[in-house]
Amino acid sequence: MPNPDPYDALLLLSFGGPEKPEDVVPFLENVTRGRGIPRERLEEVGQHYFLFGGKSPINDQNKALIAALEAELASAGIDLPVYWGNRNWEPYLPDTVAQLAADGRRRVLCIATSAYSSWSSCRQYWDNIDDALAALPGDVEPPRIDKVRAYFNHPGFVAANTDGVLAALADLPEGVRDDARLVFVTHSIPTAMSDSSGPPARRAEGSAYVGQHLDVAATVTAAVREATGVEREHELVYCSRSGSPRTPWLEPDVNDRLEELAAEGVRAVVLVPVGFVSDHMEVVYDLDTEALATAAKLGIEARRAASAGVHPAFVTALRELVEERAAVERGEDVARPALGVRGPSHDRCPVGCCLGERADA
Ligand SMILES: CC1=C(CCC(=O)O)c2cc3nc(cc4[nH]c(cc5[nH]c(cc1n2)c(C)c5CCC(=O)O)c(CCC(=O)O)c4C)C(CCC(=O)O)=C3C
Ligand SMILES: [Fe+2]
Structure with a gap:
């Protein structure tokens, strides 16, 4: 039986997107808070959303990915609940982290819907995790959250x-x-x-x-x-x-x-x-x-070309990344498959990685 120890939950962490026209402006305000994006650009991007009825495809795609991942985990005999939190829209990450804590989850493995390294695509998600943990009430024991390696070359x-x-x-x-x-x-x-x-x-x-x-x-x-x-x-x-x-x-x-x-x-x-x-x-x-x-x-x-989405090979890759990281955390030697020339990415971001000011966990 595959072993998910020490993890007791997974967290899909994503960007979030509006569900309806009234959501578009507040969503854009969330995305751009303090980021100095010109008004004209925001109006233009708002139009992209309105063109699609004010609804981003991203939330439904994340729901589909979670369903596919749950099925994949179940068929591999891995018993881990999958939680979902976003940076910019409901379900907001701080609410999800509060739920993880309320459910008594102690060790959580996060999968972000981004395969590459950069402040936007990796470190900012770490900042979101740190902020969500910091927002827990003082009497709540925060879970420990890890994040799977950048998986572009998996x-x-x-x-x-x-x-x-x-x-x-x-x-x-x-x-x-x-x-x-x-x-x-x-x-x-x-x-x-x-x-x-x-x-x-x-x-x-x-x-x-x-x-x-x-x-x-x-x-x-x-x-x-x-x-x-x-x-x-x-x-x-x-x-x-x-x-x-x-x-x-x-x-x-x-x-x-x-x-x-x-x-x-x-x-x-x-x-x-x-x-x-x-x-x-x-x-x-x-x-x-x-x-x-x-x-x-x-x-x-x-x-x-279609993006990875819920392609079975991608869903299987996510399950393998979970098993791989669990083995790493148990101190076992484990294969870390990666194609191309760069090799498998690091599991923990060191200080200075993508401008981060701290090392992970
Ligand atoms: C690297 C990267 C990814 C890929 C990695 C990942 O997926 O995380 C990504 C994903 C996404 N970006 C998204 C939407 C937006 N990104 C914006 C703004 C920005 N993105 C940036 C970078 C990235 N963005 C940057 C450097 C900015 C400038 C502001 C800042 O420095 O932070 C803005 C503001 C308006 C604009 O100017 O475009 C919006 C609305 C959505 C949702 C789509 C949907 O609704 O379906 C998704 C998945
Ligand atoms: Fe973006």
Whole structure:
């Protein structure tokens, strides 16, 4: 029987999103509190949500992921309850952490819906955990919370993304399929945040955030080549730039890059949202609505690959990451599968990792 000891609960930690039009403005206020995002940008992003009826897809996707994970755990004989908390919308993480404590949970393993290292995608979730623990009443014993390693290069995450690319390629017209460029897309972040991503000891290798994406993009491209027998070019671009126009963010933007690719004579692309764990708002607006329209305008045949979502290989990967971390915490030697060149990520973020001021737990 797989052994989840020392854990007595799992916590899915995510971003959260609005459920209805009245939620959109308060949600955006939660996201941007103290972050200096210009008013115009907020109004623009609000419109993206209103275009979809004021409802983000992310909460339903997290509910589906929890259901799939519960089924996966049950079929593996692992008896761990799955709790859910968000940074920016209900169920809010502090309420979930209060519930964990009230239920007597002592050791909690957190899975964040983000596969990469950076302040936004890793450390900020740690800050949310710390804040939630600090908000517990003084007479409540806080549970200890760990977080699974960055899983961008876990074979199951790679397999899910590879399947997404293969399905998108199959949907392209035959005449352009073999020439299709694989355009991997992730969330842009400020270059300063990118430069400070990952552990200080690996900073000489460059940005962990960018390096991790380039690594998984190369791995997926190689797997697609293996499956199709066709060598295709690939690259990494960015979407969803926010902040002040004066602050440098990672580039190129997917739309700008599509213009260049059209000028270079590229006739087909697959957009691979490898930076995102599910098809949430950035994917359905920034890619499906905006970037696909850009491609159509330019005469490029474009398809968007599915993100990992509830792909069985990804759900299995999460269960394996839980078993792996439990074994690590028990002091056992355990395989830590990782594809590509970077190796498995650290389990505990050291001081200075993604600008964090403290080491984990
Ligand atoms: C790296 C990264 C991820 C991936 C990792 C992860 O998933 O955590 C991510 C995910 C998400 N970001 C999301 C939404 C938003 N992000 C914003 C703003 C920002 N994101 C940033 C980075 C990231 N964001 C940054 C550096 C900012 C600037 C403000 C700041 O420095 O914090 C804003 C403000 C308006 C705007 O300017 O866009 C919104 C509304 C949603 C929900 C989608 C849905 O509803 O389906 C999700 C999953
Ligand atoms: Fe974001």
